[in-house]
Amino acid sequence: MGLQFAVVSRFSSVNAPYGLDAVLQYHRAISFVALAFVLAHPTIIMIRDTAQLELLNPITAPWRARFGLASVVALVLLIATSVWRTRFRLAYEWWRVLHGVLAVAIVVTALLHIEGVGYYVDGPWKRGFWVAMSLALVALLANIRIVKPIRLLRRPWRVESVRGEPGDTWVLTLVPDGHPGMRFFPGQFAWIRIDRSPFSIHENPFSMSSSADRTDAIEFTISSAGDFTSTLGAVEPGTRAFVDGPYGVFTYELNEGPEFVFVAGGVGIAPILSMLRTMAERDDRRPCLLLYANPSWDDVAHRDEIDRLVEQLDLRVVHVLEDPPAGWDGESGLIDDDVLERHLGRGQHRARYFICGPPPMMVAVEELLGARGIPGEHVDHERFDIM
Ligand SMILES: Cc1cc2nc3c(=O)[nH]c(=O)nc-3n(C[C@H](O)[C@H](O)[C@H](O)COP(=O)(O)OP(=O)(O)OC[C@H]3O[C@@H](n4cnc5c(N)ncnc54)[C@H](O)[C@@H]3O)c2cc1C
Structure with a gap:
């Protein structure tokens, strides 16, 4: 004990x-x-x-x-x-x-x-x-x-901005206040406290969504889930913050591969975006596929930036919408074996998989990958609901 x-x-x-x-x-x-x-x-x-x-x-x-x-x-x-x-x-x-x-x-x-x-x-x-x-x-x-x-306490941060994104999501940007910031692997997370003492019991874990190579600021993509996250919009620029991190092993830096398949559901895009942004910054041209599931087109956070990343990376993006708009010719429903069959190419047994999203989606996709013979050690996941 x-x-x-x-x-x-x-x-x-x-x-x-x-x-x-x-x-x-x-x-x-x-x-x-x-x-x-x-x-x-x-x-x-x-x-x-x-x-x-x-x-x-x-x-x-x-x-x-x-x-x-x-x-x-x-x-x-x-x-x-x-x-x-x-x-x-x-x-x-x-x-x-x-x-x-x-x-x-x-x-x-x-x-x-x-x-x-x-x-x-x-x-x-x-x-x-x-x-x-x-x-x-x-x-x-x-x-x-x-x-x-x-x-x-010796390494405070300041809120630079909080801006809204589609899907009831906020992008929180923090800047280091008098220190050089934090080094992290793309995909890792940190415990953050906004406007609270570092001795306070109130702290929440969030994945960094910015590039790991950006040193002037870190960004988090946060969806409204409860008391703290739904009031983020009211946080004023300049507010003091504390960041305890980085933590976690959900990163391609610790699971290198010749190509990557990222599977995101909703705000599960946060750690994956950090990996994609870092790859873009490093001009990493390894093939990537992003399967990004959301309830509707209006819920797709960071969609403009993802379009830009397609230009910079060897990246294919497949949006999977549960409730697609009229005239939608992309994937609809949930990520199932048909979707995987249509989009996982010949390299599927070589690729490294990173899955982050709602628990039922993560369980389903991991089972489907197992049934396709993808080795378990090629599949990594980050659970947001571990507590
Ligand atoms: C490793 C990790 C990375 C995460 N990354 C992100 C991210 O990038 N973006 C994002 O939107 N969400 C992320 N989450 C989820 C996020 O931490 C919770 O949604 C958030 O803390 C809820 O806080 P709340 O006070 O608004 O909600 P509450 O109403 O207080 O709680 C809602 C539920 O969230 C969970 N939760 C609440 N507080 C905590 C806490 N301190 N630690 C862990 N879970 C808690 C509990 O299961 C709780 O029932 C991550 C979680 C983990 C574990």
């Missing part, structure tokens, strides 16, 4: 090889394993000696058992509120606060339980191990909550 703190600590050495999506899936799965072990522990004790059932009564039980019980209850609460967050109507930010408080409570009460029982701390080496582990956890928390925010 202590190691869970390291898993979600945003250390690039932990995240870089796998990506946030895989790390969070591991974090989730391993907490169920932890729960199984933690529940097995009192169960085995009670089965061996039913008299120990009294330890479950928090009024009469000794403190060591109370701490153990509190730790288990906090763990069950933490898992229940994570699995059923939307059912409990918990706002994302408040869930994150609760998650952090419960996680610390679980580990602290578990350590007090271990100390109270004394069995695992009855020798200097064993005690030394638990003390070192507790100190490591405190150091991890201090790093996330104090050291990192202080570092961010």
